[in-house]
Amino acid sequence: GESVGLHLPTLSVQEGDNSIINCAYSNSASDYFIWYKQESGKGPQFIIDIRSNMDKRQGQRVTVLLNKTVKHLSLQIAATQPGDSAVYFCAETLIQGAQKLVFGQGTRLTINP
Amino acid sequence: NAGVTQTPKFRVLKTGQSMTLLCAQDMNHEYMYWYRQDPGMGLRLIHYSVGEGTTAKGEVPDGYNVSRLKKQNFLLGLESAAPSQTSVYFCASRRLAGDDEQYFGPGTRLTVT
Numbered sequence: 001g002e003s004v005g006l007h008l009p010t011l012s013v014q015e016g017d018n019s020i021i022n023c024a025y026s027n028s029a030s031d032y033f034i035w036y037k038q039e040s041g042k043g044p045q046f047i048i049d050i051r052s053n054m055d056k057r058q059g060q061r062v063t064v065l066l067n068k069t070v071k072h073l074s075l076q077i078a079a080t081q082p083g084d085s086a087v088y089f090c091a092e093t094l095i096q097g098a099q100k101l102v103f104g105q106g107t108r109l110t111i112n113p
Numbered sequence: 114n115a116g117v118t119q120t121p122k123f124r125v126l127k128t129g130q131s132m133t134l135l136c137a138q139d140m141n142h143e144y145m146y147w148y149r150q151d152p153g154m155g156l157r158l159i160h161y162s163v164g165e166g167t168t169a170k171g172e173v174p175d176g177y178n179v180s181r182l183k184k185q186n187f188l189l190g191l192e193s194a195a196p197s198q199t200s201v202y203f204c205a206s207r208r209l210a211g212d213d214e215q216y217f218g219p220g221t222r223l224t225v226t
């Protein structure tokens with residue numbers, strides 16, 4: 001209900017530690033997945049994506065893992081920095097056509113100095 | 114390039130009033146999207162467009178209309194605003210290529226009293 005949506009899951013980590021943010025997606029037909037970062041008062045910003053024919057993809061300090069068997073995504077951020085503080089969303093879609101994104105609820109990442 | 118811009122940034126409406134939100138992109142993108150984001154939740158797709166002169170319904174289209182008369186602009190209209198439409202509205206655009214990301218605007222915060 002609405003009260004659940006108001007309380008974002010929160011992850012607090014120490015600066016320099018690695019962060020792992022998890023996401024369960026809903027549609028087994030989805031074949032394209034994206035992680036977005038949203039800072040306060042701004043629009044979502046693309047971080048990394050992965051197609052369903054892969055189970056891991058790495059970027060700069062970020063890694064996305066995909067487990068299609070249990071419909072689960074994770075975002076790993078290495079050596080977390082203060083600038084990583086934000087809300088992180090996963091999104092799922094079909095890569096062909098209009099790519100209508102379906103977003104997860106989001107996780108707030110807080111970095112402790 | 115300015116990317117994706119949205120006008121206005123903030124607006125307060127009374128119940129029953131109407132307004133139009135403007136989204137503009139200067140990247141020559143074919144696809145454009147309107148999402149809404151309620152507190153503590155991910156974005157939900159309202160309407161989208163796959164090209165000039167075409168529009169289609171998303172996940173939560175009721176109470177909204179859209180138009181794409183020019184390729185670079187995508188307008189979102191509220192004919193009779195309701196308090197349930199209080200939200201932050203984000204526009205996004207994307208190239209035709211399947212693996213390109215959606216680029217988001219900064220958002221419009223709308224309050225309906």
